[in-house]
Amino acid sequence: MQQSTGLLYVVATPIGNLGDMTDRARKVLSEVDLIAAEDTRQTLRLLTHFGISSKLVAYHDHNEASVAPRLLAEIESGRNVALVSDAGTPLISDPGFSLVAAARERGLGVVPVPGANAAICALSAAGLPSDRFLFVGFPPRTRSHRLAWLGGLAAERGTLILYESGKRILATLADIGEALGETRRLVLARELTKHFETFLVGTVSELAQRIEGDAEQRLGELVVLIEGNTATGDPDRAEAERVLRILGESLPLAQAVAIAARLTGVKKNALYRLGLELDVGRSVAVTDDEA
Incomplete structure (x- = not known):
């Protein structure tokens, strides 16, 4: 038929x-x-x-x-x-x-x-664990939103894969270091399958220094691969503390707690007590600046 x-x-x-x-x-x-x-x-x-x-x-x-x-x-x-x-x-x-x-x-x-597919292509040659990974697309463009977004990924144990413009890669690397920690291993993949294909491997500071010294690495789009969280201890508290600290840089405690609750799943009362303990939260909200 x-x-x-x-x-x-x-x-x-x-x-x-x-x-x-x-x-x-x-x-x-x-x-x-x-x-x-x-x-x-x-x-x-x-x-x-x-x-x-x-x-x-x-x-x-x-x-x-x-x-x-x-x-x-x-x-x-x-x-x-x-x-x-x-x-x-x-x-x-x-x-x-x-x-x-x-x-x-x-x-x-x-x-x-x-x-x-750029994400899978990069993962296959990055040398980071590939048995579990999470593709998250492009990060937000404003710093506070990007930090909160990254904070929500802090506890993920699989390899993180994201795309980023070369124009914003240095700002995003700085935020990765702040939100996820400076010791995470990263791989930056650029010009995949082309003549000048490049894989850069190192910590946040090492890669930032390399890119600052080589303007060509800031052209086009990059695939950013981030080692998953391998830390031990209480992942819920660790993630909640990290997210609260980030949000507290630009938001009052009550707003930081409300957003952190949505990102982490931890109850607001517990987050509020943690926020008081950590002394986080600004008295006046600050308008985001574009990265």
């Missing part, structure tokens, strides 16, 4: 080295009726390289609300659509979640076409 609806293909593309394009990805992209691309100009260069002439439509964070219904209608009418991002696997810190979720809700077929 002939299929009455089309399919949505989620297609991974190379993150740098075009030799990582899979035969299946190339075949799917050449046969679909429409390719939804985060940046049509960049995807056109990729398609041109492989001699693919499928029709392109822009699909990104700023237009997904208006474009997604059109794409779903195309699939329901029997046409096949491929979703690609600028590089790597779609939906991993890239647009596409709402489209895939809506397709599933409508009972449409969604087919993954796996391939390159």
Whole structure:
């Protein structure tokens, strides 16, 4: 029986080295009726390289609300659509979640076409434990939000993986040292699969010094891998204390306690007593400055 609806293909593309394009990805992209691309100009260069002439439509964070219904209608009418991002696997810190979720809700077929992914690529060669890891995407841009965000990850025992812009990497490294401790082992991966691929390994201060002395390491985006928490003792108190100290730098104790309770799961009364014991919390809240 002939299929009455089309399919949505989620297609991974190379993150740098075009030799990582899979035969299946190339075949799917050449046969679909429409390719939804985060940046049509960049995807056109990729398609041109492989001699693919499928029709392109822009699909990104700023237009997904208006474009997604059109794409779903195309699939329901029997046409096949491929979703690609600028590089790597779609939906991993890239647009596409709402489209895939809506397709599933409508009972449409969604087919993954796996391939390159920067986070997994970096983890495979970083030398940090890979049996348990947590991908957390991009950190917040303001310092207090970033510190609170990192504080909420302090007790995680698996390897942490995040993305960061080279423009903010020094500020983020400083906050990692403050929120997670200066002794954590880090790996910074940049230009993955390309000619100038770089892996830097060391502590926060060692890597910050290396990057300050090499402006090229602040270009583009980096994958940051952080050793998980291997400390012993009471992880709940240790995390609560760390989060309270961070929040208390810019917030009154009551606000710091309320946020820390959401981040750590520790009861507010216990956090308030701990805050008094540690003498944390400002009398006047301070407006965030951009990092």
